[in-house]
Amino acid sequence: MRVGLVCPYAWDIPGGVSAHVHDLALALIKQGHVVSVLAPAESDEHLPDFVQSTGRPRAVKYNGSVARLSFGPVTAARVSKWIEEGNFDVLHVHEPLAPSLSVLACWSATGPIVATWHSSMDRSRVLQSLIKLARTAMEKITARIAVSESARTTLRHYVGGDAIVIPNGVNVASFANAQPMSGWPGDGESIVFLGRMDEPRKGLSILIDAYPAIRQAHPNLRLLIAGPGDASDLLNSLSAPDRASVTCLGKIAESDKASVLASGSIYIAPNTGGESFGIVLLEAMAAGTPVLASNLKAFERVLAGGQSGVLFNNEDANSLAAAAIALLSNATQREQLRASALLRVAQFDWDIVAAQIVDVYQSVTLNGNKVRPDLTGQMLGRLGKLRITPEKGEL
Amino acid sequence: MLDTWILVLIASLALWYLSHQAGRLDRLHHRIEMSKATLDTNLAKRSGIVLEIANSGLFDRVTSAVLAQGAHDALDDDDLTSFSRLETENNLSELLRDAIEAMQPIAQVEQNLEELKLFSDLENVCNRVVLTHRFMGEAVDDCLAIRKLHLVRLLHLAGLAPLPAKIELDVVPPEFPSIR
Numbered sequence A: 001m002r003v004g005l006v007c008p009y010a011w012d013i014p015g016g017v018s019a020h021v022h023d024l025a026l027a028l029i030k031q032g033h034v035v036s037v038l039a040p041a042e043s044d045e046h047l048p049d050f051v052q053s054t055g056r057p058r059a060v061k062y063n064g065s066v067a068r069l070s071f072g073p074v075t076a077a078r079v080s081k082w083i084e085e086g087n088f089d090v091l092h093v094h095e096p097l098a099p100s101l102s103v104l105a106c107w108s109a110t111g112p113i114v115a116t117w118h119s120s121m122d123r124s125r126v127l128q129s130l131i132k133l134a135r136t137a138m139e140k141i142t143a144r145i146a147v148s149e150s151a152r153t154t155l156r157h158y159v160g161g162d163a164i165v166i167p168n169g170v171n172v173a174s175f176a177n178a179q180p181m182s183g184w185p186g187d188g189e190s191i192v193f194l195g196r197m198d199e200p201r202k203g204l205s206i207l208i209d210a211y212p213a214i215r216q217a218h219p220n221l222r223l224l225i226a227g228p229g230d231a232s233d234l235l236n237s238l239s240a241p242d243r244a245s246v247t248c249l250g251k252i253a254e255s256d257k258a259s260v261l262a263s264g265s266i267y268i269a270p271n272t273g274g275e276s277f278g279i280v281l282l283e284a285m286a287a288g289t290p291v292l293a294s295n296l297k298a299f300e301r302v303l304a305g306g307q308s309g310v311l312f313n314n315e316d317a318n319s320l321a322a323a324a325i326a327l328l329s330n331a332t333q334r335e336q337l338r339a340s341a342l343l344r345v346a347q348f349d350w351d352i353v354a355a356q357i358v359d360v361y362q363s364v365t366l367n368g369n370k371v372r373p374d375l376t377g378q379m380l381g382r383l384g385k386l387r388i389t390p391e392k393g394e395l
Numbered sequence B: 001m002l003d004t005w006i007l008v009l010i011a012s013l014a015l016w017y018l019s020h021q022a023g024r025l026d027r028l029h030h031r032i033e034m035s036k037a038t039l040d041t042n043l044a045k046r047s048g049i050v051l052e053i054a055n056s057g058l059f060d061r062v063t064s065a066v067l068a069q070g071a072h073d074a075l076d077d078d079d080l081t082s083f084s085r086l087e088t089e090n091n092l093s094e095l096l097r098d099a100i101e102a103m104q105p106i107a108q109v110e111q112n113l114e115e116l117k118l119f120s121d122l123e124n125v126c127n128r129v130v131l132t133h134r135f136m137g138e139a140v141d142d143c144l145a146i147r148k149l150h151l152v153r154l155l156h157l158a159g160l161a162p163l164p165a166k167i168e169l170d171v172v173p174p175e176f177p178s179i180r
Helices: A016-030 A073-086 A101-107 A128-138 A149-158 A172-176 A204-217 A232-236 A240-244 A254-262 A279-286 A297-302 A317-329 A331-346 A350-364 A376-391 B002-056 B061-076 B083-101 B113-147 B150-154
Strands: A002-006 A034-039 A051-053 A058-062 A065-069 A090-094 A113-117 A143-146 A190-194 A222-226 A246-250 A266-269 A291-294 A310-312
Touching (some): A002 A101, A016 A034, A016 A090, A016 A279, A016 A350, A073 A101, A090 A101, A090 A350, A101 A113, A101 A128, A113 A350, A143 A149, A143 A350, A143 B113, A172 A254, A172 A331, A190 A204, A190 A254, A190 A279, A204 A222, A204 A232, A204 A240, A204 A317, A240 A246, A254 A279, A266 A279, A266 A317, A279 A291, A279 A297, A279 A331, A291 A317, A350 B113, B002 B061, B061 B083
Parallel strands (some): A002 A034, A002 A090, A090 A113, A190 A266, A266 A291, A291 A310
């Protein structure tokens, strides 16, 4: 089957949606499908063969954080060209509400279109006017998928219609074989945090608030922080000995994630909101590290209501400290959680998830009904084609 | 003079809006037709696999005969919207559930690979029938949301296209014993 995947966010900037599209593309290719991904990218270097770039994205504030998106007539022309040349059996767009490639792709294509909703949004964050504009694109979508119940609720409330839930996938094997970084977890216990340090919704400040209390109960405790951003203000609020037990890795490569996760006695996810799924929880579970997470709905679901990990009250540093102290003192419980988590995470392995997605593809395709360019939706593209000619040398 | 231009502008905007709505409706009707055809195809595939299973000797003679009859009945009727076709498809769904429920757990019966493949094909196609039925329902919902609009009804923007309706079908798949 020829599949065209559209990722609205920059390919070379780490993010949940682009990681999902990347892994899905690999899983589909492994199953023998022909895949082409269309995505914005900062630079054309180091792009895999199956990715086609629409050029540099623009930074836009969207859904509470900065997103790098792609739009405009030139981009629209590239989208149409990709659809025309791709001769796809199915077009699979991701996050179709982001004002970017996915909407453009829906507008400029006709035929079997599948869409996946990733994020959960609050009403205040959803741009109502954008939804009106995008509705004509939404109507062309044959099958809707949501990665989580909260993403599904967002879709039902703000756009209308329903979706089937197919979760995010994890490459279980690549995490399960991960070796901890040398010297970790070490003699004492250790805690791992992963995420943007200066993004309040990732909750690092709550962990830092709780950290002195946890370290009082476990004096040999160390904290490993990995993620982009600047946390010096937060860390300077700690006492000198506490501060000395914190290791800050800064931004890490995607390929090092597994070994960082495996380096902790426990992994803590103190996120305060804005999480629709919690993929990194699954990754920690696959790496064999017990998970302690805030009781966001999405996290509760991933942890099977607390069976495959421990939950604490969201935004409550005391509750976090108490739960962490208990979990660090109880090796038997950690072992039980590890075993339960490995069973749980197997349901989210990409091989299984991709097979479910292929089922959807096969339910929308019909012999001879391919994805074709939509002439009525191409007005923007036509304008762009006129303007794209002088740039040809540069392309 | 200016008045005339404003009138022309308003009129052309109104015309554009109406043709835009008509275009939307056209696309939605097309989507319903496509999803209906996909549902029809998958139902036919299901009947085909049921016939194969009935001929494979996986079930006892009586069950096989009943399943084969059910699949034939479903294949005989072409019109997916006709009452008789829905009856036969619902009947087949029920027969399948009964047959699979009464089956021995697969691990106990030594099955060869070909027979296991038949079962996994059946499981897949039943799953796809559920999905296609659902996608068609969603297409009908999307279309009805526009067909309801006063302007669309008043100006007959949908032309002669009949009001779309969902297909009430029993698509509940049998509970397959775990094969893997």
